[in-house]
Every structure is written in C-alpha cells, then in structure tokens.
Amino acid sequence: MFSVTVREHFMIAHSFRGEVFGPAQRLHGATYVVDASFRRPELDADNVVVDIGLATTELKRVVGEFNYRNLDDESEFADLNTSTEFLAKVIADRLADQVRSGALGEGAHGLTGITVTLHESHIAWASYERLL
Known part of the structure; x- marks a missing residue:
C-alpha cells in the first residue's frame, strides 16, 4: 500500500459536556497539527499517490473552516462534544467529499482510504481512518 501525508494546523475554542471531561467542560482553546494520509494499492499513471499540491490545498481549505x-x-x-476523535472524522469525511468531487485531481479517484490524525500536543493525538 502506498501513502502520501500532508500537514496543516488550526486553532479552535470549544467546551465539552459531561463530568468525564472535568475542567475541559469550561471553554478552552486547542491548537491542532493535522496530518492527512491518502493511500492506494497502486500508483496512478503519473506514478504518484495523489497530487501533493492539491492535497495540501484541500486540507488547508477544510481545516480553514474551523480556524x-x-x-x-x-x-x-x-x-455535540467536538472531541479530537470527532474532529478527525469530520475532516476525513470532508476530504473524502473533495476526492469524490474531483478537487484532488482525476488521479485521486484511485485512492482507497484516508487517515486523519489530529495532534493535540507532542504526547497526545487521535486518528480516524476511512475507506473511499
């Protein structure tokens, strides 16, 4: 399986509902580093997984909606509790929509999966992996 990963970052504020979240029930900020990995079993006709420039542009556009x-x-x-795990899924789903729409180029239609990883810090992160 081949993969290409692009990276971006964004900053949000949010709060959580439920005792399990302790002090995070109060409004707080988060700065995420987000990695989006695109995968496929075979390279396209140009010997690439996906156009890195288009993947970077679309990731920036998707996370820019939250910044x-x-x-x-x-x-x-x-x-909704906009947990790191939840946001990873939202971003992956929106990137999948962009693949389907052709925004990542015609070669991207051969992609079979996307994994989005949100890094909350240097010691904690969460991922969501989906098929295309």
Whole structure:
C-alpha cells in the first residue's frame, strides 16, 4: 500500500459536556497539527499517490473552516462534544467529499482510504481512518 501525508494546523475554542471531561467542560482553546494520509494499492499513471499540491490545498481549505472559531457557536456542532476523535472524522469525511468531487485531481479517484490524525500536543493525538 502506498501513502502520501500532508500537514496543516488550526486553532479552535470549544467546551465539552459531561463530568468525564472535568475542567475541559469550561471553554478552552486547542491548537491542532493535522496530518492527512491518502493511500492506494497502486500508483496512478503519473506514478504518484495523489497530487501533493492539491492535497495540501484541500486540507488547508477544510481545516480553514474551523480556524479561529469557537465550535460551540457553530450550528453544525450544537450539543455535540467536538472531541479530537470527532474532529478527525469530520475532516476525513470532508476530504473524502473533495476526492469524490474531483478537487484532488482525476488521479485521486484511485485512492482507497484516508487517515486523519489530529495532534493535540507532542504526547497526545487521535486518528480516524476511512475507506473511499
């Protein structure tokens, strides 16, 4: 299996509901480093997994929708705990939509999976892996 990973970062504010989250129930900020890995079993006709420039552009566009936002104020996240795991899935799903739309180039239609990893810090991160 071949893979290509691109990286971006974004900053958000949010809070959580539920005693399990302790002090994180209060509004707090997070700066995430996000890695998006695209994979396929065979290289495309140009011997690449995906156009790195297009993958970088689309990752930046997707996470830019969250950057400098308080997710508690966003209607799509109303009453949801926007955990790191949850956000990794949201980003992976949006990138999958971009693959399907052709935004990552025609060669990207041969991709078989995407993994998004959100790094909360140098010691903690979460990932979501999905098929295409």
